[in-house]
Amino acid sequence: MFQDVIVAALFRTFHARVDDALLDCAARDAGALSAIGRLSLLSDAMAAQAVATLRLEANEALLDLGCGRGFLARWLRHAGVVADYVGVDRIPEALGAARAMLAGDPRARFVEGDYRTYRAAPVDAVAALEVTGDGALDAPLLDAIGANLKPGGRFVLTVAALDDRNAPPRAEANAVLRARFERSEIADATPEAAEFAQRFYDAMLAIDAWEPSIAPRIAAQASQVRDAIAAGSFAYAIVTGTR
Numbered sequence: 432m433f434q435d436v437i438v439a440a441l442f443r444t445f446h447a448r449v450d451d452a453l454l455d456c457a458a459r460d461a462g463a464l465s466a467i468g469r470l471s472l473l474s475d476a477m478a479a480q481a482v483a484t485l486r487l488e489a490n491e492a493l494l495d496l497g498c499g500r501g502f503l504a505r506w507l508r509h510a511g512v513v514a515d516y517v518g519v520d521r522i523p524e525a526l527g528a529a530r531a532m533l534a535g536d537p538r539a540r541f542v543e544g545d546y547r548t549y550r551a552a553p554v555d556a557v558a559a560l561e562v563t564g565d566g567a568l569d570a571p572l573l574d575a576i577g578a579n580l581k582p583g584g585r586f587v588l589t590v591a592a593l594d595d596r597n598a599p600p601r602a603e604a605n606a607v608l609r610a611r612f613e614r615s616e617i618a619d620a621t622p623e624a625a626e627f628a629q630r631f632y633d634a635m636l637a638i639d640a641w642e643p644s645i646a647p648r649i650a651a652q653a654s655q656v657r658d659a660i661a662a663g664s665f666a667y668a669i670v671t672g673t674r
């Protein structure tokens with residue numbers, strides 16, 4: 432619990448000081464033609480694939496757990512997907528940025544909350560893009576996905592691991608998913624995510640206009656990810672399924 436409080440506080444400082452225009456530049460310079468800033472290692476192609484797996488029909492309701500600064504809401508707008516979108520995050524500064532970026536879009540709402548307790552009217556689809564960072568399939572996140580989905584609703588969950596030894600073996604992960612969902616599938620997206628991560632952190636580090644107090648944090652994160660890729664311990668999974 433203590434560690435959780437520290438991590439959330441670090442995130443708040445970052446979210447309060449990071450500049451979205453620079454995040455957009457980094458995405459573009461990393462090769463993302465959408466030029467939509469993100470706090471994840473999803474390339475544009477991976478984001479398109481993640482959204483496609485949700486098979487969203489017009490006016491369906493989508494819940495984005497751990498929405499950060501509104502990457503997925505911006506992506507849906509970019510892709511012309513018309514959904515009733517609700518993004519949930521526990522960091523108010525991230526939500527402030529997301530609301531500012533999606534201002535004028537009556538279909539996008541952002542709510543402060545913790546996915547461990549957030550429960551609302553069940554929706555057609557749930558996304559959770561890189562909300563947990565250690566590669567483990569977080570049971571409270573899976574519970575939140577299940578509890579917030581209508582029967583037959585679809586979900587996509589992406590998980591990055593810097594040390595793939597933290598990730599459960601595939602058979603164990605499948606058993607965990609089978610216990611909660613009607614159907615599920617784990618796709619290994621490690622090569623695509625590693626390639627985008629390299630380009631993304633090159634672009635992030637090439638920017639010299641970050642607010643000075645967050646620049647060391649970006650540099651530390653870049654070296655952690657690059658070291659993991661070089662050591663062959665980086666892994667990335669895209670988990671999809673139906674409740």
Ligand SMILES: C[S@@+](CC[C@H](N)C(=O)[O-])C[C@H]1O[C@@H](n2cnc3c(N)ncnc32)[C@H](O)[C@@H]1O
Nearest residue numbers: 469470471497498499502520521545546560562
């Ligand atoms: C790596 S960022 C990814 C953000 C966004 N999905 C994206 O792709 O840009 C992880 C986000 O999950 C949020 N998060 C982590 N734990 C959470 C929790 N228990 N409840 C709600 N949000 C959480 C963080 O605040 C952060 O904004």
